[in-house]
Amino acid sequence: MIAEGAGAVAVSTAMFNKVDIKGKKVVCLVSGGNIDVTILSRVITHGLFSV
Numbered sequence: 001m002i003a004e005g006a007g008a009v010a011v012s013t014a015m016f017n018k019v020d021i022k023g024k025k026v027v028c029l030v031s032g033g034n035i036d037v038t039i040l041s042r043v044i045t046h047g048l049f050s051v
Helices: 005-015 037-049
Strands: none
Touching: none
């Protein structure tokens, strides 16, 4: 999954324990569509060549 910065905030907040979610059912909405096509290309290329 690829998300632009604002879309990834909910997931990073949950991953790094910035909010108390222990024992709760949580949904992280990943949204946003402002990813730069140049960065997207670099991510895809990196994924294809990393082993």
